[in-house]
Amino acid sequence: MAGIPVETSAHVAAHRQKAAPNEGILHRGRLARLAIWSALGGAALALSLAACGGSTDVGNLDAIDVVDAEADAGLTTADDAAAPVEDGSSGDAADARPNECEDDGGTITCGKGECVRTVPACVGGRIQTCTPKEPSAETCDGLDNDCDGEIDEDVAELTCGVGTCKTTVPGCLPGGVTNTCTPGAPGPKTCGLDNDCDGVMDETGPMMMPGTPVSVRGFNVDAIAEMKPAATTTSSSLDLTAHVLYTQTYAAVAGIAGGLPNSGTILANGRQYQLAPFDKSNMLKLGAGQEGTLSLVTPASFASVSILGFATEGSTGVSVTLEYSDGSKDLSTASLRDWYNGTPSIIYGFGRVSRTDDAEPSFNNPKMYAIDVNLSCAARTKVLKSISFKNLSLNPAPNVVIVAVSAGQP
Structure with a gap:
């Protein structure tokens, strides 16, 4: 037993301090060897201690003391870490x-x-x-x-309607309620939009009331008598019975009722016209098949054009051609009613006289009518320079008489 190292109290204390951090993690295998070593070598250890003058009380050594002694004696091995535990596993974390x-x-x-x-x-x-x-x-x-x-x-969202009536709403309302879609209401036409919701882009905008008189030249007769005698203050009659129109000044001198406004301004149904000067050519008179052109004094862009006129010796058709500064043209046709008893009229009851100054009772006649032309959206961006007319009558009697032009701003 002399080969077994002997631990003094100081030596054991030193090992006890060194082993303190690892207390409680001794493997079962080491404890088993400790028991065997204690049975076989405990007595010899006591004898050795006595021979050296040390204490023979080995009962004061705890497990740590003995294990440290075992380490000093070279009895521990690398297999200690793999000593089996009761459940048969190695005890390593990797075995979890x-x-x-x-x-x-x-x-x-x-x-x-x-x-x-x-x-x-x-x-x-x-x-x-x-x-x-x-x-x-x-x-x-x-x-x-x-x-x-x-x-x-x-x-998915819900969409319904076309044009400006097109509406898009959420497909689902809070709470899982399926939504419904109702198109918007149609509105007046506007250039570049489908306001009336018919699926077609509006080619024309709303009819702009022609409240702006347009100065034109190209009249070919003076048929308004501003003073007596009518034969000398007019250049031509308007019908087969040599009738002309007259002014309020003429009416006052002749002692008769009626007469066109001395200012030459005619306001009616939202339209405003300005008659040409009474002492110059002031009307465009066209016989059957004849053509004539009125040129704008100041070409400009418009949204609509209104032409004031009438027919004599019966109603007739008339073509109206708008010509623009770029050379393009817009053609339309209209019916022009006779100056007696036609409806609806713009102005009426102003009277007529013969060029021999024979007056006739007015009785709400004669009458003038409006030919309204609503320009296309494309035409509203162009500059109108002239308006041409043609009497479409196949009968030689009716005459077309154009009195004035008004326009609506774009």
Whole structure:
């Protein structure tokens, strides 16, 4: 037994201090060897201690003291770390079983919305995994069908109507209520828009009341008598019975009623016209098949044009051609009624006289009428430079008489 090292109290204390951080983690294998060593060598240790003058009380040595003594004696090996434990494992952390669990009734929940799933956390001592349900297309039902944490957010919008009546609303209302779509109300036409909601871009805008008189030249007769005698203050009659119109000044001198305003301004039905000077050519007279042109003194852009005129010796058709500065033209046709008894009229009851100064009772005659032309959206951006007319009558009797022009601003 002389080969077994002997620990003094000071030596044991030093080893005890060195081993203190590892107390409580001794392997069972080392403890087993400790028991065997104690039985076989305890008596010899006591004898050795006595021979050296030390204490023979080995009962004061605890497990740490002995283990340290074992280490000093060279009895510990690398196998200590692998000493088997009671359950047969090596005792290493790598030998732990992460999938093992205690089945205590717990659950695992995963997914969002309609994809939420709950499963037991432990089955048969094994940890379980949770896989969310498959998402579906979002519908208007107050649920999160596509499982992204939002409700009814991808339901398609509803669109109805055309033009400016087109309306778009959410397809789904809060609470999963399916929405309905109602088109907007149609409105007046506006260039560049489908305001009347017929599916066609408006080619013409709203009719702008022709409240702006347009100065033109090209009249070919003076048929308004501003003073007696009419034969000398007019240049031509308007019908087959040599009638002309007259002014209020003429009426006052002749002692008769009626007469055109001395100012030459005619206001009626939202339109305003300005007659040409009474002492010059002031009307465009066209016989059957004849053509004539009135040129604007100041060419300009307009939204609408209104032409004041009438026919004599019966109603007739007339063509109206608007010509623009770029050379383009717009052609339209109209019916021009006879100056007696036609309807509806713009102005009436102003009277007529023969060029021999024979007056006739007016009785709401003669009458003048308006030919209104609403310009296209494209034409409203152009500059109007002239208006041409043609008497379309196949009968030689009716005459077309153009008196004045007014226009509506774009």
